[in-house]
Amino acid sequence: MVVHQDIRDVWDILKTVEDPEIPVISVFDLGIVRDVRMDSDLCIVEITPTYSGCPATKVIEDSIRQALISAGIEDFRIETTLSPPWSTAMLSNDGREKLREYGIAPPEDEETDKLALMGEDRQVSCPQCGSKDTKMVSQFGSTPCKAHFQCKECLEPFDYFKCL
Amino acid sequence: MENKEALYNAVLHLGDNGSILGHRLGELCGHGPVLEQDIAMTNIALDLIGQARLYLQYAGKLSGKDLTEDDLAYKRDVMDYKNFLITELQNGDFADTIARQFTYDTFHLLFLRGLSDSKDETLAAIAKKSIKEVTYHQRWSCEWVIRLGDGTDESHEKMQRALNDIWMWTDELFTQSEDEGSLVESGMLPDTSLLKDQWLNEIKRIVEEAALDMPEDQPMQEGGKTGYHTEYLGFILAEMQYLPRAYPDATW
Numbered sequence: 001m002v003v004h005q006d007i008r009d010v011w012d013i014l015k016t017v018e019d020p021e022i023p024v025i026s027v028f029d030l031g032i033v034r035d036v037r038m039d040s041d042l043c044i045v046e047i048t049p050t051y052s053g054c055p056a057t058k059v060i061e062d063s064i065r066q067a068l069i070s071a072g073i074e075d076f077r078i079e080t081t082l083s084p085p086w087s088t089a090m091l092s093n094d095g096r097e098k099l100r101e102y103g104i105a106p107p108e109d110e111e112t113d114k115l116a117l118m119g120e121d122r123q124v125s126c127p128q129c130g131s132k133d134t135k136m137v138s139q140f141g142s143t144p145c146k147a148h149f150q151c152k153e154c155l156e157p158f159d160y161f162k163c164l
Numbered sequence: 165m166e167n168k169e170a171l172y173n174a175v176l177h178l179g180d181n182g183s184i185l186g187h188r189l190g191e192l193c194g195h196g197p198v199l200e201q202d203i204a205m206t207n208i209a210l211d212l213i214g215q216a217r218l219y220l221q222y223a224g225k226l227s228g229k230d231l232t233e234d235d236l237a238y239k240r241d242v243m244d245y246k247n248f249l250i251t252e253l254q255n256g257d258f259a260d261t262i263a264r265q266f267t268y269d270t271f272h273l274l275f276l277r278g279l280s281d282s283k284d285e286t287l288a289a290i291a292k293k294s295i296k297e298v299t300y301h302q303r304w305s306c307e308w309v310i311r312l313g314d315g316t317d318e319s320h321e322k323m324q325r326a327l328n329d330i331w332m333w334t335d336e337l338f339t340q341s342e343d344e345g346s347l348v349e350s351g352m353l354p355d356t357s358l359l360k361d362q363w364l365n366e367i368k369r370i371v372e373e374a375a376l377d378m379p380e381d382q383p384m385q386e387g388g389k390t391g392y393h394t395e396y397l398g399f400i401l402a403e404m405q406y407l408p409r410a411y412p413d414a415t416w
Contacts, residue, residue: 052293053186053214082218083289085296117303138200139304140207144297148200164296 010036010043010073017067020059021143024102027060031090034081043068043076048086050164051144088163100127105149105160113163117147124160126151136160167350168226170343171284173246174353175223176236177389180247182216183237185209185268187400188255197258204304205261211297218290238408242398243391250333252388252397259319259326262308267330269302270366271337271359278354287352306370313374320375327371328379335384337363 014036015028027033027047035046045064049057061078068076088107091099096106105127107113116123121135131153139162141148146159189209196202220233227236250268255261276298279291312323338360340348347353371378387393408414 049214049293051211051214051297052218052290053210053212055210082293083285085289085293087296117300138204139300140200140204142203144207144210148203162300 006043007036007038009071010045010068010076013067013071013073014045014064017060017063020056020063022099022102022104024098025095027064029092029095029098031092031095032060032086041075043073044079045076046079046081048081050086054144056143086164088161091161099161103127103158104146105158107161107163110163116160117162124149126154126156127158128156129154134158167346168228170347171352172223172226174344174347175219175226175287177246179216179219179223179233179236180245181251182212182214182219184245184247184397184400185251186212186216187404188251188253189261189265192255192261201258208265208301208304211294211301215290215294215297218293222286222290234408238405242393242401245391245393245397245401246389247397248333248336249385249388249394250330250336252394252400253330253333254396256326256329257322259312259322260329262305262312263323263326263330264333265301265305266309266370267334267367268337269298269305270370271334271363273298273302274359274362274366275354275356278356278359281351282353283351309370309376310374313371313376323374324376327376331379332382332385336386336388339386339389341389 011028011033014033015026017027019025019027019030022030030050032047032050033045034048035044037044037046045068047061047064057080061080064078068074091107099106105124108116108124112123116136117139119136122132124134124136125132126134126149129151131151133152134149135152136147137150137157138148141159141162145161145164147162148157149160150157186209189205189212192202192205193209194202196205216237217233220236223236224231224233248268250264253260253264273295276291276295280288280295282288282291309323309327312319314320315323338356340356344353344356348355368378
């Protein structure tokens with residue numbers, strides 16, 4: 001029982017660790033924490049990168065380390081796993097809403113995403129005004145995980161978190 | 165040669181491809197024709213360098229000498245690099261960059277699909293992760309071939325010339341060393357010689373859509389996997405390796 005309690009504590013701590021690029025969502029919401037388990041007295045936190053070259057991965061690892069140490073947990077190891085690869089389906093519903101509020105359109109379902117990134121207009125809703133009258137400016141955006149869009153209704157440019 | 169050494173060399177080759185092409189594209193940071201494409205190319209560079217890190221970390225483990233990804237990236241010289249020659253070619257004009265990316269991305273995607281079935285779990289995992297990223301790369305470079313090829317007279321002419329110029333470097337993508345042959349047999353690597361037809365069909369499909377002509381048959385260049393490189397590689401390494409060589413083991 002004690003062990004289970006510890007693991008729950010660790011999950012609670014991870015829910016407070018922010019993503020360095022999108023500070024409104026936690027690494028938990030982002031779905032990059034794959035597993036937390038005890039190996040006798042050692043706590044193992046398994047994380048997975050979003051994109052292979054995402055520069056935030058190292059920062060996230062450091063933030064998790066910092067958060068656990070601040071909470072008085074010292075016997076832990078952070079492991080990186082690649083399989084199964086991270087996908088946007090791993091984003092929590094809560095995380096999607098927080099993205100939208102922050103001004104980033106959350107990923108659509110895979111079919112809609114494909115149409116949107118093939119240049120089909122009116123697929124992604126503007127996170128500012130909610131209009132579907134939007135167009136893609138570029139498949140590649142400010143970070144590897146985002147594409148660059150513009151709303152034709154309110155004219156605001158915005159980022160779209162693309163499906164992976 | 166032992167299978168383990170063959171695997172080590174093969175993984176180095178995969179890492180070097182990503183590292184070198186990633187650095188080439190990285191040179192365009194701040195020099196793209198428009199901001200969005202500058203960002204696109206550096207995004208692709210970042211993916212490739214990220215993938216290279218995964219391969220080189222694995223190669224470090226396979227080396228049995230406790231080598232790190234940095235040891236392998238910064239402490240090997242031209243003859244030790246095993247990347248395809250096409251990845252080290254200069255960026256040229258935008259059409260040259262697109263032609264290099266288009267032919268390489270199309271190969272890369274087919275190769276990764278095969279590698280995702282590898283009996284080597286690490287390689288399969290890296291491939292499955294990379295496929296998602298390279299799908300975006302290939303979509304981007306195909307769109308540009310079509311846009312330039314089927315664009316103005318000038319863009320058409322430049323795209324055609326770039327495609328003709330890159331052609332001699334594409335056959336190396338399908339060559340296979342003896343070591344690699346043994347790895348193919350044991351199910352660790354996909355058989356690249358079998359990918360050529362698929363690759364050619366995909367290239368033809370896009371070239372046709374872009375209103376371009378397929379390049380003529382011509383003598384092909386190879387040698388990267390065995391350490392015979394173009395003069396361009398040394399310049400990339402000189403820049404990339406300067407700091408760790410001038411200040412060995414420096415840390416932040």
